[in-house]
Amino acid sequence: MAITSANQLELLQTAEAVAREKMIDPSLVVEAMEESLARAAKSRYGSEMDIRVKIDRKTGRASFTRVRTVVEDEELENYQAEMTVQQAKQYMAEPKVGDTFVEEVPPVELGRIAAQSAKQVILQKVREAERDRQFEEFKxxxxxxxxxxxxxxxxxxxxxxxxxxxxxxxxxxxxxxxxxxxxxxxxxxxxxxxxxxxxxxxxxxRTAPEFMAELFKMEVPEIYDGIIEIKAVARDPGSRAKIGVISYDGSIDPVGACVGMRGSRVQAVVNELQGEKIDIIPWNEDMPTFLVNALQPAEVSKVVLDEDAERIEVVVPDDQLSLAIGRRGQNVRLASQLTGLDIDILTEEEESKRRQKEFEERTQLFMDALDLDEFFAQLLVSEGFTNLEEVAYVDQDELLVIDGVDEDTATELQTRAREQLEEQARKALERARELGAEDSLVSFEGLTPQMLEALAEDGVKTLEDFATCADWELAGGWTTVNGQRVKDEGLLEKFDVSLEEAQTMVMTARVLLGWVDPTELEAEEAEEGDADGETEERED
Structure with a gap:
């Protein structure tokens, strides 16, 4: 097939037809045709030549040109597509490196194979254009x-x-x-x-929580307008769901607006989700209060939140336990997803037994360590004392409020507590040294003898060992594995060492060992402080 005046306009007509059918830009089809014709010309004139084809967008005329680029003498590799400055002087007045010389070459005859190849190039380009158009439309x-x-x-x-x-x-x-x-x-x-x-x-x-949120947005105008916001969604697809909503207009009840007149709005969503039961819950920034709402219809007696562990303990009446947990744990599982917290549910009886056990353990501690009778030890526990440190270092006035405790008794209690703590520290330090703890670690500021003992038992015996520890290895933390939060026990977690304190101690050890330049550390802290300040200003 030759590109003659008879079929020049057919190129444009074909491009228009293909573009209309595939709903893409006609210029993309023309560019594909230009590339296919250029490939056919290269097979005719030589693959090393830089042959380019340009189709006039008005007349359909295809012009074939050969392009040669001027390069340095030592860079000349392709004699068909490049030439030196000296060679270029035959064609150009003052050639420079980078200039191009363009000359027209005769159109090619497309044989059967070349025509088939050109067709494949065009189809491939059209497919790519179609895919790009589809991606841009749906992204x-x-x-x-x-x-x-x-x-x-x-x-x-x-x-x-x-x-x-x-x-x-x-x-x-x-x-x-x-x-x-x-x-x-x-x-x-x-x-x-x-x-x-x-x-x-x-x-x-159709199972994504966002699908339900979007359905409510379609059914509830107040959500679409931003008056009501969906704060959280948890689903057991096809069975049950919980959705937390908040209203920014005091005159509009978010739950009532989502339910609709006689339940018409929520029923429309339920029908789309194959009968999935939906609990609509008012959102509350106070997480314990929100959780109490989320566990409905079960009644909750008490809630204890541990923000660091992202866990929450819920106490319910004995007859409400099965209702709070739900069938196959569904109710508590959805409430956990909704709040983003791990939930432990106890009955009032279980919680009472646990508190009684803690009371007995603390009573026994004071009886053994301070040589007290049971009644006096129970008095200390009842007043909120949980360990020897609190007795030893509390302001004496807090001991004097206990019935039967005068100044002499309070002084004696604190003396015994301090002596006991000193004895425990001496034994812990001896044990740490027996295990191999070196002076470099023992003399490190911030580690108590009990901490040194715990570290030595785990093989951390030198300052170098300590400096290689990660902050979470010392303070503990939580890791999410397969969607479940798993506890990482820290070596110093039982001593209430926070993640920030652990990080500070580890960095101090690294500075002492010369692993970290303190000036660089100060600069990083200053940058973080500036960044935090900027964030606060933006929030204000």
Whole structure:
């Protein structure tokens, strides 16, 4: 096939037709044609030549040109596409390195093989353009709801026609008992859009918590307008869900607005989710209060929050335990997801037994360590004393408020407590040295004899050993494994060493050993302080 005047306009007509069919820019199709013709010309004139083709967007005329670039003498490698400054003087007045010399070459005849190759290039370029168009269209729809038509099922995954492309609803993103047939209408949440070699992949979901939030946004105008905000969603897809909402208008009840007149709004969402029961809970910034609401319909007697561990302990009446836990643990699991806290549920009887056990252990501690009778030891525990340090170093006035304790008794109590602590420290230091603790670690400021003993028992015997420890290895922490929070026990955690204190001690040890330059450390701390200050100013 030759590019003659008879078929020049056909190029533009073909480009227009393909662009309309694939819904892409016609110029992209023309560029693909130019590239395919250039490849065919190279096979005719030589692959080392830099042949370029330009199709006039008005007339359809294709012009073939050969381009040669001026390079330094020592850089000349390709004689067909490059030339030296001296060679270029034959064609140009004052050639410089980097200049190009363009000359027109005769159009090529496209044989059967060349024509087939050109067709493949055009098809490939069109496919790439189509994929780019599809990705650009759907990437901005991530996080929204999309309507589509079921095309087919592949290995449990549903292929959905979403207009200008296909999307996939994986079987683990379907609500359990759902089944679809080709032609069924389906509504899904666009979870992700990714570029892949076979084209953009659009991943849908009907189990994502965000899907429920978007459905409520469609049904409840106050949420769409921002008057009511969905703060948290937890779902057991197809079975039960909990949703936390807050109203920024005191005159509007967030729960009532989401439920709607006679439950019309929430029922519309329930119907879309195959009958999934939804608990709508008023949001509260006070996490214990919010958790009490989240555990409804169960009644809660007491809540104890441990913010560092991100755990919360809930005490319920004995007859409310099964209701609080829910069928197969569903109620407490959803409440945990909603609050982002691990929840321990105890009955009032279990909590009473635990408190009694703690009371007896502390009483026995004071009886043994301070040589007190049971009644007097119980008095100390009842007043809130939990360990020897509190007795030894508390202001004496706090001991004098205990019935039967005068100044002499208080002084005697504190003397005994301090002597006992000193004896414990002496034994701990002896034990640490027996285990091999060296003077470099023993003399390090901030470590008590009991801490030295605990470190030595774990093999940390020198300042170098201590300096290699991570802060969480000393203070402990929490790690998320397979969605579950797992406790990391710290070597010094039982001594109430915080993560910040552990970090400071480790960095101090590294400075003493010369591993860290203190001036660099101060500069980093100053930068962090400035960054925190800027953050606070922006918040103000």
């Amino acid at each position: 901005d729809r991530v996080g929204t709801i999309i309507n589509g038509t079921v095309k087919r099922e592949e290995y449990g995954n549903i292929i959905v026609d979403v207009g200008r492309g296909e999307a996939i609803l994986r079987r683990n993103e379907k609500i359990g008992r759902e089944s679809y047939r080709p032609g069924d209408r389906i509504r899904c949440y666009v979870k992700d859009v990714r570029r892949e070699t076979r084209g953009p992949q659009i991943f849908l979901s």
